[in-house]
Amino acid sequence: MMIRMTRVRIAGPRVLLDGTLRVLQDLEVVHVVRPAIPGPHGAPVDRESLRLRRILDDDETALRLLQASPSSGAPPGAVALPRAAALARRTRRSAERIARALAALEDERNVLLRYEEFFAAFDSLLGHELAWPDGRAFYVVLRAGAADAIHRLRSSLDAAVDGEIELLSRPLPSGETAVLILASAAVATKVGQLLSASRVQELPAPEGLGETSMLRAMPALRARLAEIPRAIATREAERLALRDAVGPELESLRAWLHDRLLVLEARAQAHTGFQLFVIEGWIPRPELDQLTTRVEHDLGPDVLVEAVATEPWTRVDAPVALANPPLFRPFEVITRTLPLPRYGTIDPTPFVAVFFPMFVGLMLGDVGIGVMVAALAVVLRLRSKPRSTLRSISAVAGACAAFTVVFGLLFGELFGDLGRRVLHMRPLGFDRQEAILPFLALTVALGVVHVVLGLTLAVVNAWRQGNRREALGRGVAALMVTLTVMALLAALRLLPPALFTPLVVAVLVAFPILVLLEGVIAVVELVSNFGQILSYARIMALGTASMMLAIVANRMVGAMGSVLVGVLFALLFHIVNFAIGLFSPTIHALRLHYVEFFGRFFSPGGTAYRPLSHWHPSEGS
Amino acid sequence: MQTVMALAAALAIGLPAIATAWAQGRIGPAAAAALSEKPELSTTAIILIAIPETMVILGFVVAVLILRGNG
Numbered sequence: 001m002m003i004r005m006t007r008v009r010i011a012g013p014r015v016l017l018d019g020t021l022r023v024l025q026d027l028e029v030v031h032v033v034r035p036a037i038p039g040p041h042g043a044p045v046d047r048e049s050l051r052l053r054r055i056l057d058d059d060e061t062a063l064r065l066l067q068a069s070p071s072s073g074a075p076p077g078a079v080a081l082p083r084a085a086a087l088a089r090r091t092r093r094s095a096e097r098i099a100r101a102l103a104a105l106e107d108e109r110n111v112l113l114r115y116e117e118f119f120a121a122f123d124s125l126l127g128h129e130l131a132w133p134d135g136r137a138f139y140v141v142l143r144a145g146a147a148d149a150i151h152r153l154r155s156s157l158d159a160a161v162d163g164e165i166e167l168l169s170r171p172l173p174s175g176e177t178a179v180l181i182l183a184s185a186a187v188a189t190k191v192g193q194l195l196s197a198s199r200v201q202e203l204p205a206p207e208g209l210g211e212t213s214m215l216r217a218m219p220a221l222r223a224r225l226a227e228i229p230r231a232i233a234t235r236e237a238e239r240l241a242l243r244d245a246v247g248p249e250l251e252s253l254r255a256w257l258h259d260r261l262l263v264l265e266a267r268a269q270a271h272t273g274f275q276l277f278v279i280e281g282w283i284p285r286p287e288l289d290q291l292t293t294r295v296e297h298d299l300g301p302d303v304l305v306e307a308v309a310t311e312p313w314t315r316v317d318a319p320v321a322l323a324n325p326p327l328f329r330p331f332e333v334i335t336r337t338l339p340l341p342r343y344g345t346i347d348p349t350p351f352v353a354v355f356f357p358m359f360v361g362l363m364l365g366d367v368g369i370g371v372m373v374a375a376l377a378v379v380l381r382l383r384s385k386p387r388s389t390l391r392s393i394s395a396v397a398g399a400c401a402a403f404t405v406v407f408g409l410l411f412g413e414l415f416g417d418l419g420r421r422v423l424h425m426r427p428l429g430f431d432r433q434e435a436i437l438p439f440l441a442l443t444v445a446l447g448v449v450h451v452v453l454g455l456t457l458a459v460v461n462a463w464r465q466g467n468r469r470e471a472l473g474r475g476v477a478a479l480m481v482t483l484t485v486m487a488l489l490a491a492l493r494l495l496p497p498a499l500f501t502p503l504v505v506a507v508l509v510a511f512p513i514l515v516l517l518e519g520v521i522a523v524v525e526l527v528s529n530f531g532q533i534l535s536y537a538r539i540m541a542l543g544t545a546s547m548m549l550a551i552v553a554n555r556m557v558g559a560m561g562s563v564l565v566g567v568l569f570a571l572l573f574h575i576v577n578f579a580i581g582l583f584s585p586t587i588h589a590l591r592l593h594y595v596e597f598f599g600r601f602f603s604p605g606g607t608a609y610r611p612l613s614h615w616h617p618s619e620g621s
Numbered sequence: 622m623q624t625v626m627a628l629a630a631a632l633a634i635g636l637p638a639i640a641t642a643w644a645q646g647r648i649g650p651a652a653a654a655a656l657s658e659k660p661e662l663s664t665t666a667i668i669l670i671a672i673p674e675t676m677v678i679l680g681f682v683v684a685v686l687i688l689r690g691n692g
Contacts, residue, residue, distance in 0.1 A: 337663070338664060436689060437686075440682065537682045538674070538675065538678040541681045587670075587671050588671060588674070590668075594664065595668060595672070
């Protein structure tokens with residue numbers, strides 16, 4: 001349901017402006033807007049805001065680099081700003097220095113691990129004397145798939161230096177090939193030139209190890225590799241110590257800065273003269289008394305609160321606040337995926353809360369699947385935080401599970417016909433497998449109810465917005481749909497046949513009235529209403545498909561020869577059916593709401609109600 | 622006669638199934654591309670992908686009616 005908003009004006013001496021804004025921030029009910037009166041307003045971006053944003057940037061960067069938990073937001077305390085700004089700046093620099101050092105150590109470790117991989121391939125050679133003690137070693141890594149290049153490299157080097165080299169190669173775990181070329185001093189230069197000419201890249205010795213020969217550099221390399229984790233641990237300890245020392249203070253400072261910036265944004269909306277200020281905003285009508293009492297109590301009689309007007313539903317710029325009963329509130333997760341409805345229009349959440357789980361339940365209609373959905377809902381609930389989207393989804397899943405179990409009992413289904421075969425379940429309503437046509441009639445009847453309800457809500461919307469002609473047009477369309485359906489029922493003798501002629505006459509009379517009110521396009525819309533009613537047949541189609549899959553799964557037990565194999569296949573089919581049951585009915589129930597139901601009356605474009613409030617860590621930075 | 626009815630039912634569901642597959646095959650990649658740019662369009666994408674399924678679902682209903690009519 002949408003809350004009716006009241007526009008309030010708060011005026012007082014200019015010296016009390018900040019105090020007034022702090023009271024409003026504590027109350028968290030006034031959505032501040034620019035007053036509808038001419039005059040000077042606060043600067044939208046002032047020097048203080050810029051300064052606070054710089055400090056906030058330092059603070060949040062430091063907290064991010066120190067990996068402070070985002071949920072450990074401390075309440076804003078008293079802040080000595082120059083000292084706090086210096087602390088944030090200093091901590092940011094220290095945190096950046098530690099982060100840079102840690103990144104450099106990680107990079108170095110990755111490089112050294114690459115060398116270690118290379119030399120592990122030639123581990124058996126370490127400690128042995130080279131064939132030419134005064135010679136030189138060349139280290140090359142060939143890319144994956146270039147193993148045949150080794151033969152070409154070996155033959156061209158042999159031909160050039162007349163056997164004065166030794167070439168060893170080993171495959172690396174990465175798929176590359178490590179190549180070690182040992183050359184005598186006499187031919188080392190020539191080998192180097194040949195490698196350069198053939199564009200084979202040598203692996204240079206790591207910097208800082210003080211050795212140009214990799215074989216001799218290996219002990220130093222391994223010592224450094226052993227040293228790096230200790231260096232990383234030292235830096236991590238430094239980061240943790242810094243976080244423990246200044247983290248709480250920075251958290252508190254962040255909350256204070258966000259709060260202060262919210263106040264400054266609200267102050268920029270206020271009308272400020274030499275002596276007086278005026279703030280305007282919207283509050284939910286029931287909160288007006290609380291606001292008046294609190295302002296009078298905290299600020300005295302100098303600050304006045306005046307209710308300008310309770311906004312008519314036609315006011316398009318009023319913010320939109322939804323307030324649904326706890327039972328319906330989780331279903332806001334479905335309506336909030338669309339833009340907010342315009343102020344004064346109908347919030348469809350209560351209707352979604354009734355019809356959405358009903359449609360899903362009708363499609364699934366199985367006690368076993370309902371219990372599985374309920375178990376999933378419980379798991380989601382246990383793993384979600386209060387007031388989170390996941391918690392809402394768990395509540396919606398719970399409602400769907402309840403409807404699925406109820407319809408499962410009505411249809412006598414427990415994992416298809418397993419309940420009937422094993423537990424002798426009997427349908428309390430009707431058997432979907434036999435009564436396909438009654439099930440189809442039921443779903444189309446639900447479509448009639450849903451579409452006519454949508455048209456009725458469109459009448460209310462248009463009436464509230466002052467569009468009387470449109471309201472009458474939608475009303476006549478709803479009436480025509482109802483009369484036509486009743487005429488069909490009379491023709492099929494489901495209603496007294498005597499009603500058929502009067503109903504047809506009523507439809508024929510209503511038709512020109514509809515065209516007169518809404519134009520020729522109304523004819524197209526009327527026809528589309530019937531098409532969309534038929535669209536609800538998908539509930540029957542998906543329900544029947546789900547039931548048939550379950551029955552096929554059960555029949556596999558006897559059809560596979562081996563009971564064990566049959567049971568395994570049956571379980572697999574039921575799991576597949578459950579997985580399909582999670583997605584397909586949800587998507588089609590959503591589609592029936594978004595297209596067939598909302599399409600009749602939903603009017604998006606509302607501005608969200610965002611009262612001046614304290615900053616909450618969950619809102620992000 | 623039963624063979625003709627069965628063929629009619631098969632066509633009633635088979636042809637819309639091909640049409641639905643063709644339509645979803647075109648809508649799916651376009652929706653995925655749109656979502657990579659604007660994730661907030663996920664609801665619209667779901668609706669657009671579900672719209673062609675109406676064809677095969679109504680085809681299924683017609684097939685059931687044909688088979689039921691056959692007794």
